Amino acid sequence: MSDQAHGPEDGATPAEEHGGDNGVHVEKWEGIWMRISVVIVVVFILAIVISTTAFGIGVPGVGGRINPNTLSDPGNPFEKPGIRELAPGKYEVYMVAQTWNFMPEKIEVPVNSQVTFYLTARDVIHGFKLAGTNVNMMALPGQISTLSATFDKPGVYNYICHEYCGYVAGAPIGHHTMYGQLTVLPTHALTTTATTN
Ligand code: CUA
Numbered sequence: 001m002s003d004q005a006h007g008p009e010d011g012a013t014p015a016e017e018h019g020g021d022n023g024v025h026v027e028k029w030e031g032i033w034m035r036i037s038v039v040i041v042v043v044f045i046l047a048i049v050i051s052t053t054a055f056g057i058g059v060p061g062v063g064g065r066i067n068p069n070t071l072s073d074p075g076n077p078f079e080k081p082g083i084r085e086l087a088p089g090k091y092e093v094y095m096v097a098q099t100w101n102f103m104p105e106k107i108e109v110p111v112n113s114q115v116t117f118y119l120t121a122r123d124v125i126h127g128f129k130l131a132g133t134n135v136n137m138m139a140l141p142g143q144i145s146t147l148s149a150t151f152d153k154p155g156v157y158n159y160i161c162h163e164y165c166g167y168v169a170g171a172p173i174g175h176h177t178m179y180g181q182l183t184v185l186p187t188h189a190l191t192t193t194a195t196t197n
Helices: 028-053
Strands: 061-065 082-087 090-098 101-103 106-110 113-121 126-130 136-139 143-151 155-160 179-185
Touching (some): 106 113, 113 136
Parallel strands (some): 090 113
């Protein structure tokens, strides 16, 4: 130990000698970086809070488990995949991903609709990515993935499978043919649409 060291062995700490001053000595740059670290953490927490509240960005949740062999059984929520209206502007979509298509392959909702997706897979792992939106989930046999999204811009949104599900023994590869289309209509009610096909 050098002569300049004044440890607790000397009887009094520097802080005690100076009558307080919080008792902790922090170097100038150490203090600056400690403050920067705190600011960065606060900014990250704010980014999460703002993205989940203001922008509605969330991670897919686990909506439950389901036996993939029972999806077609009477009374199964995935028996007739498709869209259901819960209330004006509120919908739920039960969707089955399978080799190699989505059921349903087409969805229509009026603009500003809030849609909750319930997604599962019948055979192997598939993916569900709704291009141009934040909707992006995995479709797992035995599990129901769920995610809500609000569609405030009319247009056509393609959804694709983004998990490579191409090969089943003896069958041609069809991963790239697995897609569908969600149309956001520029009206506020499905029944009064006057779109020409
Ligand atoms: Cu289903 Cu790739």
